[in-house]
Amino acid sequence: MRRMVFFAAAGLLAAALGQPALADCKLGNGIEHIVFIQFDNVHLRRDIPNVPSDLEQIPNLLHFLENDGSLFTNHHAPLISHTAVDILTSLTGVYGDKFGVPIGNNIGLFEQNGVASFPSSFAYWTDLMADGLPQMLDQRGKTAPAPWVPFTRAGCDVGAFSVANIEFENVTIDIDTVFGPTSLQHQEAAIDRAKAIADFEGIAVHCAKGSASCVKNSAPDILTDEPGGYSGFTALFGNANVQPQLSPQAPITDLDGTVIADNSDPPNPGFPGFSPTASQTLGYLATMLEAGVPVVYGYIGDAHDNRGPALSGVPFASPEKTFGPGEAGYVQQLQAYDKAFGQFFARLAKDGITKDNTLFVVTADENDHFIGGSPSPANCDGVTTPCTYAKKGEIAADLTPVIATEFGDTTAFGVHFDTAPTFYINGNPGQTDPRTRKLEQEAGALLGFDAVDGADGRANQVTQALADYAEQSLLHMITADPNRTPNFILFANADYFLTASGKIGPGCAPVFNAASCFSENPDFAWNHGDFQEDITKTWLGMVGPGVLSQGPVGSVFSDHADIRPTMLRLAGLTDDYAHDGRVLFEALTNRAAGQALRAHRDTLSDLAAAYKAINAPLGDLGFLALTGISTTALAGDDTTYSLLEAQIRDITEKRNQIAGQMIKMLEDAAFNDQPINEAVAASLIKQAYELLASVP
Helix, strand or coil, rough: HHHHHHHHHHHHHHHCCCCCCCCCCCCCCCCEEEEEEEEECCCCCCCCCCCCHHHHCCCHHHHHHHHHHEEEEEEEECCCCCCCHHHHHHHHHCCCHHHHCCCCCCCCCCCCCCCCCCCCCCCCCCCCHHHHHCCCCCCHHHHHHHCCCCHHHHCEEEEECCCCCCCCCCCCCCHHHHHCCHHHHHHHHCCCCCHHHHHHHHHHEEECCCHHHHCCCEEEECCCCCCCCCCCCEEEEEEHHHHHHCCCCCEECCCCCCCCCCCCCCECCCCCCCCCCCHHHHHHHHHHHHCCCEEEEECCCCCEECCHHHHHHHCCCCCEEEEEEEEHHHHHHHHHHHHHHHHHHHHHHCCCCCCCCCCEEECCCCCEEECCCCCECCCCCCCCCCCEEECEEEEEEEEEHHHHHHCCCCCCCCEECCCCCCCEECCCCCCCHHHHHHHHHHHCCCCECCCCCCCCCCCCEEEEEEEHHHHHCCCCCCCCCCCHCCCCCEEEECCCCEEEECCCCCCCCCCCCCCCCCECCCCCEECCCCCHHHHHHHEEECCCEECCEEEECCCCCCEEHHHHHHHHHHHHHCCCCCCCCCCCCHECCCHHHCHHHCHHHHHHHEEEHHHHHCCCCCCCCHHHHHHHHHHHHHHHHHHHHHHHHHHHHHHHHHHHHHHHHHHHHHHHHHCCCCCHHHHHHCCCCCCHHHHCCCCC
């Protein structure tokens, strides 16, 4: 409460001095604050039947979502299911083709020499790529609209802690983009990189005009491509600029009172890194809220990687880098997360920040697939009886020597390292080029040896699905920059993690020998990025004004693109662009839904279900085309390929025409309170399911 008193006094002093007072934040439905939290791979489902799930072991959060709000249990990531893509889809309400990062945590980019580089997908919103185009690239060829803009225009400051691309992700290009290459910040990064990371990465406050938070320490918040313009706004970048404004009397602490800092010796107060604990993220968000920042976004790292006592806050020491379900370190870290959420809700309640005036939105970017054998003892539950694993770890392989060994093919290529690697063939040959077709056919026939599941020593099929340009277009993966488009994507058995060194060397042994090309890596036992349900099916919880208290909702298909429009509908705000997602009005009270949604709820529900079925990457159409038509086409002969590719292109064209009309109708009802034409809606629903039925 001391901080709140200080800022009240600071506001009076500012008024007396003729300085700007606090901005007047205007939100709808009685919402005064918004808290958005996205986990990294925290699961609602059980990975082992006897072991309670991650959320079951965080009852302070799970019970809050189940008892006080709506918990969508049939919720999905986009494709490819990776942290960067998933968070950015949640932030924007559109799929990756509309914000330039559709593939994974690295962007493949063909350089002028025809060889791909793989820069990080994590970069500040207005950064440029090596080819001069915006990293966050929309279909206009410009920087995609920034997610904080509707809030700051409405007079609301927006705070962020460790959320992708709305704060600095590095201390090189991000600093130069905002502060310039001759700035003091650039000089600090050159002299003491660790301190610069703690000072400038991972934390930001984007301020409304007239906000007291940005009177000092701020920099211009420049968005030259923003629809409708965006001038005169400022922001605080990094803890070095945020902390003096929000907590001037002391460093910002986690919920246990420990200063949030990096792991240097001695520690540098500030950003702890992009895998923060619940206590760190929630402690910083609470400080922002208490200091008058009404809209906050936070990211929390997973609980299955070993953080050690210093980061996890638990007295458990283990040499393992990653834990399996029910292992002692995993359970203890989840206990720390549960404690943090209990502290967070209690602290906010003391500040008068509750579900009665605050919209809480909580989700996980994707799920991880566990690669391991059976636990021991067989009846372990982790909570009362710890589990251990004799076999645990992803199956790693270098595709360069593997393909050379199995097929004698030495074509040069690079990939985005992943369980679903994207192939960028040197020279960027066309889709029907013999080099492309040969590699696609070889990828379809690729054999591997799974050291965890393949105890009998027999090889198994590595590839489970394939996608080239046609299927990528259907899945919303083709951006406005053709140099980012991979020649094709290999979706593997989720146990595998595939790289490509570009070095054949002496080759490797056939896959079924002991000296296999494939080896178990015990340091990493959780894979994501692929298309399988245990990776892509996640969860979304919402609590607050205008949200129904109905508990679990399993009958509604939703994905991350739906989060943004639902938040904005509840907040009474709009974007300057059309969403790919739709408002989840099934979670809204009648008052929050509005007249058009209330009057046509049943028809709109059917329309939304049909829309998601044909337009969501993991809707029925996208999934069936990927696993059926596209995979058969790429692995087949040239005649088969030609016929099936034409079929995918035809399906995509029809889908786009139907889905475009559907989302316009859904958006008009949600944001313009425009009644729908029931007959037109029924016709579109019929067309959508006829299109689905046409897919073999």
